[in-house]
Amino acid sequence: MIEVESLTKQFGSKRAVDHLTFTVKKGEVLGFLGPNGAGKSTTMRMITGFLPPTSGDARVCGISVIDNPKEAKTKVGYLPESAPLYHDMTVIGFLKFCASIRGLKGSAKNDAVERAIETCFLGSVARQSIDTLSKGYRHRTCLAQALLHDPEVLILDEPTDGLDPNQKHEVRQLIKRLGESKAILFSTHILEEVEASCTRAVIVDRGKIVADGTPAQLLEQSGNGSLTDLFRRLTTRDTEEAA
Amino acid sequence: MTSLTIYKRELTSYFAQPTAYAIIVIFLALSLGLTFSFGNFMRVGDASLEWTFFFWHPWIFMLLAPAVGMKLWADEQRTGTIELLGTFPLSTWSAIIGKFLAAATVWLVALALTFPIILTVNYLGDPDNGAIFSGYIGSFLVCSTFLAITMLVSACTRDQVVCLIVSVAVCVTMVLCGYDDFTRELGKAASPAVVEAVTSIGVWEHFRSLNRGLFRLQDLVWFGSFMFVCLLGTSAILSAKRS
Secondary structure: OEEEEEEEEEEOOEEEEEEEEEEEOOOOEEEEEOOOOOOHHHHHHHHOOOOOOOEEEEEEOOEEOOOOHHHHHHOEEEEOOOOOOOOOOEHHHHHHHHHHHOOOOHHHHHHHHHHHHHHOOOHHHOOOEHHHOOHHHHHHHHHHHHHOOOOOEEEEEOOOOOOOHHHHHHHHHHHHHHHOOOEEEEEEOOHHHHHHHOOEEEEEEOOEEEEEEOHHHHHHHHOOOOHHHHHHHHOOOHHHHHO | OHHHHHHHHHHHHHHHOHHHHHHHHHHHHHHHHHHHOOOOHHHHOOOOOOOOOHHHHHHHHHHHHHHHHOHHHHHHHHHOHHHHHHHOOOOHHHHHHHHHHHHHHHHHHHHHOOHHHHHHHHHHOOOOHHHHHHHHHHHHHHHHHHHHHHHHHHHHOOOHHHHHHHHHHHHHHHHHHOOHHHHHHHHHHOOHHHHHHHHHOOOHHHHHHHHOOOOOHHHHHHHHHHHHHHHHHHHHHHHHHHO
């Protein structure tokens, strides 16, 4: 479903993503781990077609995002890191706008919006202006936008960032449930999340994959059953890099 | 189709916030106020509106048109919603066209609301309504050109204030460059070739001929190509920023 092939992104002299290769199959939830600045968001932005890669290719459902970006984008639902929204719109207005751009019309559009509102528990704020929402609701509104067209591939950049423990739990359950029928790639800093909702995880550091496996395999690799230890051993601390 | 969706959203956003109302009210107050004060509308006894009413438009537009256009891309980049637009299946062009037409519509409404002046001249005298109509077209083209410039500038920055100041500076230059008093002074200091070059980027020559009810192809081509180049530049800058 998602095939990333030797994807590279160069920003000036800095190589943010360095010949990254991995795949995510249908029914798989891949956790994307790594310290800040490891190239997680950049990789996701390239797969969604927002950033053009310096070299390499990414294919979504077999469609290359470089050769056929418009079609590839129809297959993907994307939650950007900062969960950006148009603050002057209402939740329902925003979702209808996104659905229209996705080419949904009439009753199909209304059904899709209703379903997304229900899935993301937005019923109580549907007619409220986005300006007035709390962070958790804003985040879920942006997540709802990614689910509207029932995409085969979901790319979620830190979907649980800034949520309270209840909301985190709900989103993890949602990811797990959606993962049964879709291919999901999501990034996170929270290592427990990997055990809670991933079928597989990769750890990236400075644009390269340094570990890849099921949560159980990664735990085994760590030697003492602690993902945190493994993470700290494999990745570079930004304090180290500066020194 | 997606242009239409973007157009509707932008237009709703203008009228859901005080922006459009504030600008329309200020435009009406200034354009009609100047007509009756410095334009000496009542004393001149000229029903053509060329000097009393339309004369003031470029001066007002050079300050107010950038205020309408400044948010178009600057805001999108500041809030990060450009990442949503960039991952939706739509071309940059359809977003540019939709946004440009929405801003132009705000000005169309503003110009339409000056209708009492047409009623007044028709009541007081016997004007050439064809010339008045072509004067309106001239006004609309000048202000659309300024909007296109603002759009180009707003693609360069995420800061609306910077966008406003730079766009106003460019528009003021374009108004001054073709203005008679200015070119006369310039003629004393510079060679005729320089004067001609400077005058050619001014709006007056093209605006005046339309004011007199003269449809010349060269004016329409001038306005059209100016806008097209600005929009093309916008598209180029937006793509360049991503890579």
